[in-house]
Amino acid sequence: MTYEQLVVLHAIVTEGTFRGAAEKLNKSQSAVSHMLKKLETEIDIVLLSREEYRPTLTPAGDVFYRQAMRVMQQMQQLGSIAKNLSSTQEAEVFLAVTATYPLKDLLKIIGEVTAEYPATHIKLSGEAMGGSVERLMNDQADIIIASMDGVPADQVEAIPFAQVTIMPVAHPDFEPAQSSHLKTISEMQSYTQIVVADSSSGAFSQSRDLLPGGLRWTVSDFMAKKEILLANMGWGGIPTHMIEDELASGELVPLNVEGYQPRQSHLFQIRKRDKDIGIVAQNIWEKLQECH
Template sequence: MNLQQLHILDAIVHSDSLQQAAQKLHKTQPALSMALKKLQQDCGFALLDRSQYRLQLTPAGQRFYLQAQQVLQQSHQLKSLARYLSTGAEPSLRLAFDEAVNLSEYLPVIAAAQQAYPQTELQLSCDYRLKALEKLQAQQADLAISPWNDVFIGLGDFESVAVGRFELVCVASPELLSRLDAPLTQHTQLASLPQLVADSDALSFDAGALLPLQSPHRVKVNNSLCMKQALLAHLGWGMVARYQVRAELESGRLMQLHPTEFPRFIGGEVHLVRHRHVLPGPVADSIWQQLATGT
């Protein structure tokens, strides 16, 4: 059996007679009869009941036709996909986000691209502490949205554009701080408390080195959700994106640390990044243009 036979069966089911089906398909009635006979021979059972005034599917024919409809629908989708891909649109697009970036600020642009190019499969990943850039460097991502420093230019043949800002704050729970002998005023007091640090060696960059103090008591975490839960469980103090703990800071479940000689926050630009010499497809280019221009 073949797709043409299934199309003929579909036309017959949706017609009042073989003659009407033949007219729809621009074929002769004998040609349809021959195609139907051949299909029934291939199946080994009768598809249509000819005892009534109008052709009806047999019980076995009804089950066969239900499956045939799925095959015809898949064939239509495959043809549509082939036409789409022939225009040069990407079959898939990999976007890597750093967890320090507030994803919700960029999702509307991605949703617009999804509606404009529905056949392109979007693959989104959220990665901890510069893993998104490492994925881009290893060509495991097509676009990355990540905290940016000019030194990263030397890590890969990158092209980037500023699309926002990020802010990391050092926080701890009141319960953890209550273990100190005195109220927290000097950053050296934190050395007596466990520190939560990112377990990430992406791009050989140690985010913990940004702080003026490293506690000898460390707990490593491999993502921001684990970091936040560990903070709330009083396992240590650590650095986290402000947007991720805004509600907890407002409720008092977590407190931002302000000892002397300690940064109030660590922040900078968020960049959209791609390989300089890789020609982007229309979906990647659409996202780039919208985020770069803010339109």
């Protein structure tokens, strides 16, 4: 039994299909199937039922999987300890954070770390969509806060960090906001959707909540998007923490659009397994864990 086999099992369970797991791990579907079969043969347990379209854990597989997740977490913690024991204070630490996350708690951590390690330069970059992931995988960022979309799970250490609610909203005078009935995709195609541009160059591009076939206006950040919505020039999804006052005052109102209900964006603190870590980056990593 190997750690890589457990990673494959985890990917199949979380992605729901062998194909999805293969794409997540950047492996062929046959390689994923072979590794799982080899694991089942070694432990003499059928972990997944293949009777339905989507593989499901067998009763024995469910028990094994829950224990395997604890082992994986312990392995990640052991790796962190090993890196920390051999670490040195670095000249610079780069953090890349998804633009949907409120920075208040993170800024407090950066302030504490800066006071403790004044010689280390902390760089903080706000990124949209796949930008954070691209910086991490290209070794431009030490730690990121982002969703796991497009992240190769076998190459990173990822810990659940926060949840952000994304809600479709518009100005109360915006025509589709005049009634609460469900608007179909075809009804909304004639109205301009305001979207934030992906800050990645394309390799880790992410596209979420884009109305197919609709009019679209792309902006650089959420503040610009918010101003455009307040000016009654379109509609779009925004993290609710950014528009609490506007929702309370009625300056912006929720929209009821087919396939665009409020959704929870699950964010993780993520770092690469093979990247050397210094004491400052490790300190930030641990403080991030403590704040959620």
